[in-house]
Amino acid sequence: MADHPVDEKLPPLKMATTGLQHVAAMYAGVVAPPLIVGAAIGLSATELTFLTGACLFTAGLATFLQTLGIWKIGARLPFVNGVTFAGVAPMTAIVASTEDKSDALPIIFGAVIVAGLLGFFAAPFFSKAIRFFPPVVTGTVITLIGVSLLPVAFGWAQGPSPEADDFGSSTNLGLAAITLVIVLLLRRFTRGFVKQIAVLLGLVAGTLIAIPFGVTDFGPVADASIVGFPTPFHFGAPQFQLAAILSMCVVMVVSMTESTADMLALGEIVDRKADEKTIAAGLRADTLGSAISPLFNGFMCSAFAQNIGLVAMTKIRSRYVVAAGGGFLVLMGLCPMAASLIAVVPRPVLGGAGVVLFGSVAASGIQTLVRAALDKDNNVLIVAVSLAVGIIPIAEPEFYHAFPENAKIILDSGISTGCVVAVLLNLIFNHIGGRARDAEEVTHPMEAGEEISEATRAPATP
Numbered sequence: 001m002a003d004h005p006v007d008e009k010l011p012p013l014k015m016a017t018t019g020l021q022h023v024a025a026m027y028a029g030v031v032a033p034p035l036i037v038g039a040a041i042g043l044s045a046t047e048l049t050f051l052t053g054a055c056l057f058t059a060g061l062a063t064f065l066q067t068l069g070i071w072k073i074g075a076r077l078p079f080v081n082g083v084t085f086a087g088v089a090p091m092t093a094i095v096a097s098t099e100d101k102s103d104a105l106p107i108i109f110g111a112v113i114v115a116g117l118l119g120f121f122a123a124p125f126f127s128k129a130i131r132f133f134p135p136v137v138t139g140t141v142i143t144l145i146g147v148s149l150l151p152v153a154f155g156w157a158q159g160p161s162p163e164a165d166d167f168g169s170s171t172n173l174g175l176a177a178i179t180l181v182i183v184l185l186l187r188r189f190t191r192g193f194v195k196q197i198a199v200l201l202g203l204v205a206g207t208l209i210a211i212p213f214g215v216t217d218f219g220p221v222a223d224a225s226i227v228g229f230p231t232p233f234h235f236g237a238p239q240f241q242l243a244a245i246l247s248m249c250v251v252m253v254v255s256m257t258e259s260t261a262d263m264l265a266l267g268e269i270v271d272r273k274a275d276e277k278t279i280a281a282g283l284r285a286d287t288l289g290s291a292i293s294p295l296f297n298g299f300m301c302s303a304f305a306q307n308i309g310l311v312a313m314t315k316i317r318s319r320y321v322v323a324a325g326g327g328f329l330v331l332m333g334l335c336p337m338a339a340s341l342i343a344v345v346p347r348p349v350l351g352g353a354g355v356v357l358f359g360s361v362a363a364s365g366i367q368t369l370v371r372a373a374l375d376k377d378n379n380v381l382i383v384a385v386s387l388a389v390g391i392i393p394i395a396e397p398e399f400y401h402a403f404p405e406n407a408k409i410i411l412d413s414g415i416s417t418g419c420v421v422a423v424l425l426n427l428i429f430n431h432i433g434g435r436a437r438d439a440e441e442v443t444h445p446m447e448a449g450e451e452i453s454e455a456t457r458a459p460a461t462p
């Protein structure tokens with residue numbers, strides 16, 4: 001019997017290039033948290049480079065755990081793992097509340113270790129929520145993942161920093177558009193291997209086109225050292241403070257919720273549905289990777305949703321391709337000069353490619369919703385309200401500004417809030433109080449289900 005495409009081992013060249021494509025898609029997301037937290041602490045350029053390299057290294061280790069797996073650890077799906085952005089706000093809050101900034105990272109590392117270990121033991125219980133994720137829920141969450149990521153691509157398209165004079169300039173937006181067009185043309189007019197690495201080729205072409213415009217900066221390559229290793233506990237031994245631990249435990253719950261949604265989404269895309277066992281193994285990989293990460297000066301790790309779009313678009317479902325990407329991440333952590341090569345890609349170029357990647361995720365969610373029986377009034381309401389709640393942080397970022405910081409960690413994640421609302425509404429409408437209302441159909445989404453009864457319903461056409 002032939003191997004499932006998820007377990008397929010591709011030729012070395014194809015494995016390397018497609019793996020590198022995954023790294024290019026998620027690189028900016030991995031390096032952003034250490035740059036933000038490091039800047040808040042006031043780290044020197046050398047220490048900031050070290051912290052960034054450490055996060056790349058630990059992302060590679062976590063990706064190995066997720067894709068290759070050991071024992072009951074790892075979903076063994078094409079998942080890229082990296083630093084979760086959900087932890088940025090609480091980590092910067094920890095930095096702000098620490099008088100001696102040299103203690104900030106040890107306190108963060110201690111909190112992440114505890115949260116990771118607690119999450120590891122909670123994984124099998126958390127995974128039992130799988131039965132509450134029918135297509136109406138998973139389709140809604142997958143769509144939200146794509147929609148939530150699109151603003152990231154739009155931000156990249158405008159430039160690296162909102163404070164920069166050229167942020168949103170015609171040059172930046174033009175480069176993003178050119179990259180998008182190149183990717184689309186490659187996808188439309190090429191075949192086979194070239195078509196599958198269209199995003200990588202688009203990034204290379206966009207970077208070369210950007211050179212005459214002065215947007216491509218080769219400075220990081222010139223300044224980077226060839227060899228470097230994330231020495232364990234470089235910033236000091238971990239410290240354990242209750243307040244910091246509690247805040248990172250909240251982040252862990254958010255991360256596990258998003259990872260569960262991501263695994264369900266990827267399972268649909270690769271045609272290997274993520275069952276309870278798979279989700280438990282995947283969450284163990286996430287949480288163990290997070291617990292190990294601080295040993296090498298890294299932060300909490302989680303599945304990267306943007307790479308799901310790459311899998312959906314390229315149709316390359318091999319987990320070994322993503323494992324190869326994990327190898328590149330480890331290499332970048334050990335070789336700062338290698339890491340700097342990806343950093344050369346201008347942010348607008350990444351933005352152009354991101355539109356395709358993240359839009360593909362949303363499209364996959366819509367495909368799942370097609371199977372969600374939206375002719376039923378209950379399901380229409382579930383999708384409508386869940387999408388609306390999930391889009392709040394995107395449409396109105398300051399909507400929850402008056403809430404406590406710990407609450408905002410959850411509320412500011414549209415994926416998490418939309419997921420929770422979808423699960424709760426599915427329970428209320430489709431489980432609690434019997435299933436009599438499940439048969440209620442609507443002829444138009446705006447019609448009230450209550451007005452449809454067996455007495456007034458027109459006879460079905462044979």
